[in-house]
Amino acid sequence: MEKVMSKNVAFIGLGNMGAGMAANLVKAGFKVTAFDLSAEALNQAKANGCAIASSAIDAVASADVIVSMLPNGQIVENLYIHNDKLLSSIAKHALIIDCSTIAPENARNLIAAAADAGIAAIDAPVSGGVAAAAAGSLAFMCGGEESACEAAKPVLEAMGANIFRAGDAGAGQVAKICNNMLLAIHMTGTAEALQLGMDNGLDPAVLSNIMLKSSGCNWSLEKYNPVPGVLEGVPSSNNYQGGFMVDLMLKDLGLAMEAALASRSSTPMGAAARNLYSLHKNSDQGDKGAKDFSSILELFAK
Numbered sequence: 001m002e003k004v005m006s007k008n009v010a011f012i013g014l015g016n017m018g019a020g021m022a023a024n025l026v027k028a029g030f031k032v033t034a035f036d037l038s039a040e041a042l043n044q045a046k047a048n049g050c051a052i053a054s055s056a057i058d059a060v061a062s063a064d065v066i067v068s069m070l071p072n073g074q075i076v077e078n079l080y081i082h083n084d085k086l087l088s089s090i091a092k093h094a095l096i097i098d099c100s101t102i103a104p105e106n107a108r109n110l111i112a113a114a115a116d117a118g119i120a121a122i123d124a125p126v127s128g129g130v131a132a133a134a135a136g137s138l139a140f141m142c143g144g145e146e147s148a149c150e151a152a153k154p155v156l157e158a159m160g161a162n163i164f165r166a167g168d169a170g171a172g173q174v175a176k177i178c179n180n181m182l183l184a185i186h187m188t189g190t191a192e193a194l195q196l197g198m199d200n201g202l203d204p205a206v207l208s209n210i211m212l213k214s215s216g217c218n219w220s221l222e223k224y225n226p227v228p229g230v231l232e233g234v235p236s237s238n239n240y241q242g243g244f245m246v247d248l249m250l251k252d253l254g255l256a257m258e259a260a261l262a263s264r265s266s267t268p269m270g271a272a273a274r275n276l277y278s279l280h281k282n283s284d285q286g287d288k289g290a291k292d293f294s295s296i297l298e299l300f301a302k
């Protein structure tokens with residue numbers, strides 16, 4: 001493995017997550033060239049020490065590693081394979097690390113098309129959210145050849161605290177889908193329980209403290225309490241702004257339902273969570289898709 005300082009990284013997609021991730025690569029000594037369709041995202045990347053490219057093709061021109069952090073699978077496939085045909089502009093020695101949350105099938109299509117072009121690629125979706133992206137403490141769930149996952153480690157270590165290989169191509173996406181389905185289920189259950197307590201006269205902070213030391217303890221309750229004012233610095237205490245949008249959670253729950261159909265798995269709790277998030281998004285008070293996913297509490301509030 002070459003020394004980290006000599007690596008050129010192309011970073012494509014510098015939104016809520018990508019901005020912090022690219023900034024951490026710069027801090028670790030990588031030479032980062034950024035591209036995003038948004039001028040605002042590019043200005044932020046420049047302020048964080050990235051060089052700015054005028055197109056995705058321009059960004060990958062001299063890249064040893066390409067990291068992408070994009071909204072969905074269609075965008076990822078269009079960029080690398082169909083519309084921009086980025087694969088034909090990437091050097092054979094380069095490694096593609098796609099960190100977007102997309103269907104396992106999209107990830108396998110990208111990795112297979114890259115292999116046909118003689119380029120190594122892995123899927124490496126993340127868990128941890130915007131705060132972890134900024135702090136460099138993300139968890140990465142990798143899928144792909146063992147050698148490619150090993151080669152990705154120095155880059156991933158600059159952006160994350162926990163790096164796992166889930167299995168072959170697409171396996172990282174399967175792990176991510178399972179994790180986020182469980183997240184939606186325990187956030188929904190946590191909101192439901194806290195609202196029941198409040199409706200019966202309990203202070204949500206007192207009830208949260210009791211459940212944190214009892215068998216109802218879980219990540220949503222501990223790190224991401226959905227009731228405004230119980231925890232500082234979480235989206236619920238900031239009018240549900242920032243964090244992980246309802247629309248992105250719905251995308252992930254849709255991916256979980258598609259995976260369950262394909263494997264004929266029973267996912268009644270995941271299906272219930274998807275329906276609850278869908279009801280919440282299409283609320284009488286307007287589209288709540290842009291709010292943080294802990295705003296599901298509003299579905300239960302009287």
Ligand code: NAD
Binds near residue numbers: 013016018075129
């Ligand atoms: P975002 O919408 O904030 O950022 C996506 C960025 O991609 C935008 O800046 C957009 O302009 C850019 N983009 C879109 N199409 C492009 C193209 N063709 N070329 C270049 N740039 C393009 O989204 P985000 O919250 O940063 O999420 C990115 C991915 O990470 C998603 O797949 C999401 O599911 C996943 N994720 C998000 C979180 C979270 O908490 N936000 C947590 C874990 C995983």
